[in-house]
Amino acid sequence: EPEVTQTPSHQVTQMGQEVILRCVPISNHLYFYWYRQILGQKVEFLVSFYNNEISEKSEIFDDQFSVERPDGSNFTLKIRSTKLEDSAMYFCASKRNTGNTIYFGEGSWLTVV
């Protein structure tokens, strides 16, 4: 069964460093998302991406964050100058052209020290 894959599964970085989280969405999906879940809190929407551009972003997704689809398969989330409060599980997700079902990857656990 096709699935969303994410790398790395866990990354530890120093405050102020840049990180790039990578995702390979399900191949015939057209909508891509990043969500995050701070330990013990709700899953929160960050950004949605369609047709090679950001469609919607939350108030969390400030100038520190950016997304890119550098080729036909990868979808990346870049966090510039990480802060301690960026420590969270980051989930990539994707969706087909029709329907509302969003499929999630296994997540990338980011720890900022």
Place this chain on the structure above:
Amino acid sequence: EDKVVQSPLSLVVHEGDTVTLNCSYEVTNFRSLLWYKQEKKAPTFLFMLTSSGIEKKSGRLSSILDKKELFSILNITATQTGDSAVYLCASPEGGSTLGRLYFGRGTQLTVWP
């Protein structure tokens, strides 16, 4: 203010018990409600509900939606230890064209042998 509220926050039962998990929502232009199971990492899709009163069923799991009262329930019969997980309820904001999901805090279900 939370758009999706789940109860209870945690539940401990013994194998064989039946459990009912609750989700109430308040999103504009409601389109659908989704249930996910989150074991260690990725939320995995269980059900999507769009119509009132129509039960969705998958093995021992079933779910139903009440659009008049704005809630959904997830039932698990004859629980097994493998059902232990966090169960998440989510709904896309109607104005969100690409399915930005609002999640509840989840119900942590623990099934003891």
